[in-house]
Structure formats: C-alpha cells, structure tokens
Amino acid sequence: MTEAASGPAARTARAVRSARAVRALPAVTAARRRARRLPPLVAESVLPVLLLLDVVAAYPPHELPAPLALTAALALPLLWRRRAPLAVFGAVAAAALVQWLAGIQLPADAALLVALHTVAAHSSRRVTLAAGAVVEAGVLLACLRWATDGAFLTPFVAVTATVVAAAVLGVNVRTTRAYLAAEQERARRLELEQEHLARLAVAEERTRITREMHDIVTHNLSVMVALTDAALATQHRAPDRTTAAMVQVAETGRQALTDMRRTLGVLRADEPDAERHPLPGIAQLGTLAEQMGAAGLPTSLDVHGDHTHLPATAQLTVYRLVQEALTNALKHTPAGTRATVLIRCTAGTVTVDVTDTGPRPPRTTTAGTATATAGTGNPAGHGITGMRERATAYGGTLQAGPLPGGGWGVRTRLLLGSGGATAA
Structure with a gap:
C-alpha cells in the first residue's frame, strides 16, 4: 500500500464515495423493484456488477487488486441472497470485517445493507435484530477508525439511520408479503365459498323448478285424464257434457302450458310469460x-x-x-x-x-302387505x-x-x- 493511497486525501475521497453509495441506496432499492420484471439472475446481478465497475473506475491499476478482491467478496454473494439470505449475510459480514482489518474503504459496503435488508425481508424479527446488531457493530468500528477528528457522532448517526432504514424496509417487505399471502388465501377461501354457495343456489333452484313442474304436470294431467274419462263416458248419452268436458280439457292444457312457461321463465331473460301471467x-x-x-x-x-x-x-x-x-x-x-x-x-x-x-x-308393498x-x-x-x-x-x-x-x-x-x- 503506497503512502498516497493511504494519505488523508485518499481517505477523504474514498469516504465521499462511500457516503455517495450509502445515499444512493434508496435509488438502488427502487432500481431493484423495477428490475423484478427481469429474470431473477439478471436482476440480482445488477448491483454486484455496478459495484465492481465502480471500484474498477475508481482505483488505478496498481492499486486495484486488493479493492477489487474485497469488492467481489462483498458484492458477489448478493447473487444468492434470496436463496440463502442468512448465509449470504454471514459471507458479506465476514468480507466487511476483512475490509476493516485491511483498512480499505469501499463503496461496496452498501452490500452489507442490502444483505441486512434481505435478511429482514425473509427472516424473523429476532434474526433481523441480531443481523442489525452485527451491522451496527461494524458501523461503530468503521466510524471509530475512519471518522475524522471531532466528527464521529455525525457519520455514526447518519449510517445508523441508514442501517435502521434498511432493516425497517426489509421488515415492511416481509409484512407486506405476509399480508398479501393472507389476502390471497382469504380470496381463495371466499372464491371457494362463493362456488359452494353458487352450487347450493343451483341445487335449490333445481329443486324448486322440479317441485313446481311436478305440481303443475301432476295436477293438470290428472284433471285432464279425469275430464277425458268423463267425456268418453258421456259421449253418447250427453254430447253437451262431453263438449263441455273437452273444452275444460283444452283450457286445462293451456293453463298447464302457461304455468310451465312461467316456471321456466326464470331461466330465460326474454321469456314474457312470467310477467304477463301473475303467480x-x-x-x-x-x-x-x-x-x-x-x-x-x-x-x-x-x-x-x-x-x-x-x-x-x-x-x-x-x-x-x-x-x-x-x-x-x-x-x-x-x-x-x-x-x-x-x-x-x-x-x-x-x-x-x-x-x-x-x-x-x-x-301392496313388495313384501305383499x-x-x-x-x-x-x-x-x-x-x-x-x-x-x-x-x-x-x-x-x-x-x-x-x-x-x-x-x-x-x-x-x-x-x-x-x-x-x-x-x-x-
């Protein structure tokens, strides 16, 4: 490590880059949301690639190997952060500790916040608090080592607020996901209940129509059969009574047709008989x-x-x-x-x-009684x-x-x- 690389000016420039990276975290989060439309591997590769490109552009070639290796150790585990959030967080935290021991400030420190956010979005609150405590310990160590004289409190509070924001956003994602899952389950249950009620309504309507048709057909056919028998019995002795009976048969048949149209009219929106003939x-x-x-x-x-x-x-x-x-x-x-x-x-x-x-x-029943x-x-x-x-x-x-x-x-x-x- 050269003197120029470790001098006050170099440390100040790198601190500015780190502060910019921290301030850029909300924009990165928004970009992640937009990137959800992309394939998962492509979306999860955006941040590591940007961090690697940033360190390549920021350091001269002779100083690049150590920052590039540390940046890769911090950023590349993020590719698996959704599949193994705790393991990725541990790997990133370990890389951050090595970075602190090496005394190198990097914009890739934002990877630790992203890992914390992922842990909070996929783990319990107890695990989130433990991960937040680890990150906060790292913030304390970083500020003790790299803060300028007399300016410890301001960067410590600012970075702590960023850590809390990352954890809170992750918890909010987990809560929202749980809420949406509960709403989807509730909607599914409501849909099943509505389908069940619809089937019950169809069964009740089928029973109602069957009952109505039975009463209409049975009654009118019984009356028509009785009138026809009476007409046959009196066709030679009393033609007038026969004629009256047959007229009554025709009237009964017409009434039966009207009742059937009215009963079945509920199945057709354009059936006029249900309105023309009252119940x-x-x-x-x-x-x-x-x-x-x-x-x-x-x-x-x-x-x-x-x-x-x-x-x-x-x-x-x-x-x-x-x-x-x-x-x-x-x-x-x-x-x-x-x-x-x-x-x-x-x-x-x-x-x-x-x-x-x-x-x-x-x-007589089948048993003969x-x-x-x-x-x-x-x-x-x-x-x-x-x-x-x-x-x-x-x-x-x-x-x-x-x-x-x-x-x-x-x-x-x-x-x-x-x-x-x-x-x-």
Whole structure:
C-alpha cells in the first residue's frame, strides 16, 4: 500500500464515495423493484456488477487488486441472497470485517445493507435484530477508525439511520408479503365459498323448478285424464257434457302450458310469460275448486281472514299445497268423494286444511302387505316431499293422515315471519 493511497486525501475521497453509495441506496432499492420484471439472475446481478465497475473506475491499476478482491467478496454473494439470505449475510459480514482489518474503504459496503435488508425481508424479527446488531457493530468500528477528528457522532448517526432504514424496509417487505399471502388465501377461501354457495343456489333452484313442474304436470294431467274419462263416458248419452268436458280439457292444457312457461321463465331473460301471467295465489283457489269439481271432485272453499297482505310467495305456497292435496284426492279416491278446503289467515300465520270424504285403496308393498296410500300421494314419490319442503320453507309442518270419521286430511300451518324466500 503506497503512502498516497493511504494519505488523508485518499481517505477523504474514498469516504465521499462511500457516503455517495450509502445515499444512493434508496435509488438502488427502487432500481431493484423495477428490475423484478427481469429474470431473477439478471436482476440480482445488477448491483454486484455496478459495484465492481465502480471500484474498477475508481482505483488505478496498481492499486486495484486488493479493492477489487474485497469488492467481489462483498458484492458477489448478493447473487444468492434470496436463496440463502442468512448465509449470504454471514459471507458479506465476514468480507466487511476483512475490509476493516485491511483498512480499505469501499463503496461496496452498501452490500452489507442490502444483505441486512434481505435478511429482514425473509427472516424473523429476532434474526433481523441480531443481523442489525452485527451491522451496527461494524458501523461503530468503521466510524471509530475512519471518522475524522471531532466528527464521529455525525457519520455514526447518519449510517445508523441508514442501517435502521434498511432493516425497517426489509421488515415492511416481509409484512407486506405476509399480508398479501393472507389476502390471497382469504380470496381463495371466499372464491371457494362463493362456488359452494353458487352450487347450493343451483341445487335449490333445481329443486324448486322440479317441485313446481311436478305440481303443475301432476295436477293438470290428472284433471285432464279425469275430464277425458268423463267425456268418453258421456259421449253418447250427453254430447253437451262431453263438449263441455273437452273444452275444460283444452283450457286445462293451456293453463298447464302457461304455468310451465312461467316456471321456466326464470331461466330465460326474454321469456314474457312470467310477467304477463301473475303467480297463482289464494284468490285463484276458487277457480281451482271449480276445476276440480268439473273433473269429478266436488270441492268447497272457505277462506277466513284477509289474505291480501300475504306475500306472493306465501300465497303461491298455499295454492300449491291445496292443489297437490286435491290432485291426490282426485287420483286416489272413488267417485262420489267430496273435498273441503279451509284457509285461515292471520297477521303472522296461514293455516291450510284440506279434507276429503273418500277412503284410500290399499297399496301392496313388495313384501305383499297392504298399507294405506296417503292423500298427499305415494310417500315414495315427489308429492309428499314437495309439500313438506314448501311447508318447511315457512317454518311449518305437514300433517297428513286418515280422519277419525273417515276420509283423509292434510293440515299445514305456515309462519309468515320465517322468510320463505325459496318457498316458491
């Protein structure tokens, strides 16, 4: 080492270069952020290459070997800083200690701050504090050795602030990364939950449409079959009754088509029938009773209380319950059976009672035993299930069974405060 290289002027020039390198750290950090768009190896090579070029340009050829070797020892480990941050920090700290022992000031000291930043970004706070203490010890030793007389405190505070900034920025990177990972996990869970809710909604809508289609098809086909049988029986004896029955068959078929279009209209945005034809409700039960009477099941209807305040979905539920009960009475009772429908409406409840006077024929099971066929349809079919689903949607229960004096009864009590958004 020559006298010129170790003189006060040379030390001052190198201290200025080191100070410039420290002040350039934020710009280097910003460049690193922009460099993330590059391949990892290229991005991580930028700082070591710049430090090596800087030392090559700053020293004359005869003084270059020692600074260049120390700069390489400080800068080149940074190429692996993301894969092994603690090992790289140890290597850079060791190189900085050798540099201090050699008494050579280098701009590559910024590599120690970069290594500290990487440790703080990838390690725990305890490890970060330990690494920061190592760097701070190096700062103290450097200032004790290279600070000019009477100017120890100012460079020590300035460099210490830089060390703290590097550690805080690294901790902020780690915190941000953890926050983003938590947000991504939360978004993934929300996406899975939304997919699950969407599948549930699709299943509920499929169940609703199936229930509606069952009620519409079963009721209208039962009525049409009964009317057709009546028309065939009277075609020679009473042609006028036959004509009236066939007219009723055609009207029932048209009503069935309307109901089907309205039910399936939710699947098409351009389906006009859902808006043109309102949902059936309690007001349409009179027409339903007349239709059942024309099909061979004389039906009386009695409605107590004001039903105009009931929501449309609740009225549709009442209508479908009565429709299904009467349809099953028509299907499973002999000629001459009469049915009675009693509706009681209050502010918070609706009670539906459907009774008939006809006995049910026995149903033979696979074991050969005879059991009664329920008035709400075959228990193994969709009728009883659909009625119970409709009642459950409004917090109600369904009771169906033989009456003490003969006949069959279906009783349902709906709680209007229970929602029933899916009851339709």
